[in-house]
Amino acid sequence: MRGEYKVPGGKLVAVDLEVHNDRLSDVSVSGDFFLEPEEALLDINAALTGLSVNASVEQLTSAIEGAVDSHTAFIGFTPEAVGIAVRRALGKATGWHDHTFDVIGPVTMDPAMHVALDEVIGREVAEGTRPPTFRFWDWDSPLVVIGSFQSYVNEIDPEGAAKHDINVVRRVSGGGAMFMEPGNCITYSLVVPNSLVEGLSFERSYSFLDDWVIEALAEVGVKAHFVPLNDIASDAGKIGGAAQKRFAAGSVLHHVTMAYDIDADKMTEVLRIGREKMSDKGTRSANKRVDPMRSQTGLSRDAIIDAFLQTFRRRYATHESDYTEAELAEARELVDAKFSTPEWTHRVP
Numbered sequence: 007m008r009g010e011y012k013v014p015g016g017k018l019v020a021v022d023l024e025v026h027n028d029r030l031s032d033v034s035v036s037g038d039f040f041l042e043p044e045e046a047l048l049d050i051n052a053a054l055t056g057l058s059v060n061a062s063v064e065q066l067t068s069a070i071e072g073a074v075d076s077h078t079a080f081i082g083f084t085p086e087a088v089g090i091a092v093r094r095a096l097g098k099a100t101g102w103h104d105h106t107f108d109v110i111g112p113v114t115m116d117p118a119m120h121v122a123l124d125e126v127i128g129r130e131v132a133e134g135t136r137p138p139t140f141r142f143w144d145w146d147s148p149l150v151v152i153g154s155f156q157s158y159v160n161e162i163d164p165e166g167a168a169k170h171d172i173n174v175v176r177r178v179s180g181g182g183a184m185f186m187e188p189g190n191c192i193t194y195s196l197v198v199p200n201s202l203v204e205g206l207s208f209e210r211s212y213s214f215l216d217d218w219v220i221e222a223l224a225e226v227g228v229k230a231h232f233v234p235l236n237d238i239a240s241d242a243g244k245i246g247g248a249a250q251k252r253f254a255a256g257s258v259l260h261h262v263t264m265a266y267d268i269d270a271d272k273m274t275e276v277l278r279i280g281r282e283k284m285s286d287k288g289t290r291s292a293n294k295r296v297d298p299m300r301s302q303t304g305l306s307r308d309a310i311i312d313a314f315l316q317t318f319r320r321r322y323a324t325h326e327s328d329y330t331e332a333e334l335a336e337a338r339e340l341v342d343a344k345f346s347t348p349e350w351t352h353r354v355p
Contacts, residue, residue, distance in 0.1 A: 197259050
């Protein structure tokens with residue numbers, strides 16, 4: 007049995023092993039990482055040998071850490087990365103290349119529908135009725151999408167929202183507010199089974215699920231990097247942020263919004279926190295725009311989305327897909343019964 011795990015921004019870890027009487031045997035860890043002292047590799051193999059096939063990543067990690075000297079240097083990888091590779095070898099965890107992803111390009115609709123579709127598709131992926139799915143949002147009206155745990159009162163200025171005729175919807179994932187007008191952002195959702203992030207902390211799962219987009223950004227001329235916990239930035243500043251929801255049924259929703267060309271004055275009239283953030287950045291001039299993706303790439307929004315899709319298709323096995331009538335119908339019902347209700351929107355006052 008063989009399992010591999012590529013550390014985001016780091017090295018490849020591979021584990022070959024056998025199983026006898028539900029215990030790991032003949033364990034051999036390898037990869038293009040660096041390890042000092044080199045003799046620690048034998049200690050790692052020995053620590054894993056004999057462990058239960060049901061050992062979690064945390065238990066595997068603890069066994070490795072307890073077997074090596076405190077001065078051992080793991081360079082380009084971690085004990086946790088070895089644990090993930092073990093779980094993949096056993097078929098308990100999956101990698102990107104174990105899946106074929108449904109890909110859905112931008113479809114213009116009420117932005118609240120996209121919020122609802124995140125929940126619909128999250129349930130389907132957990133149930134196995136839809137493969138892991140990568141999709142882009144597009145929308146026909148302005149909306150503020152607040153995070154699941156944000157305070158409505160603290161985030162939204164009702165006078166500003168009324169002035170600009172902008173509604174507010176609360177999404178199922180955490181994170182900050184998304185100020186969305188047609189054409190001003192680039193937003194995508196990725197829904198995967200829990201097995202793809204098996205053993206990863208929340209922080210590491212963010213960079214892991216968006217490792218591909220760093221390559222995509224480079225191809226449109228942006229040298230980007232992660233800023234923990236959930237931001238993507240370039241040398242010129244923040245580009246966008248990610249949010250996640252782990253559904254108990256067995257899937258992970260991961261979505262990202264990047265600023266393409268946002269009217270900062272309007273945003274700060276609608277978002278109280280946005281006003282605070284822009285003040286911190288020294289942004290006070292009229293007609294100021296937040297436009298990192300437009301200004302840093304010189305490309306149209308459509309061209310950037312197309313480049314992102316090409317990168318994702320090149321890296322992973324994909325299948326072109328679309329929303330089913332049943333999914334759209336269920337999403338409409340969720341908008342009416344949940345996402346448009348005061349009870350949900352003001353769940354955190």
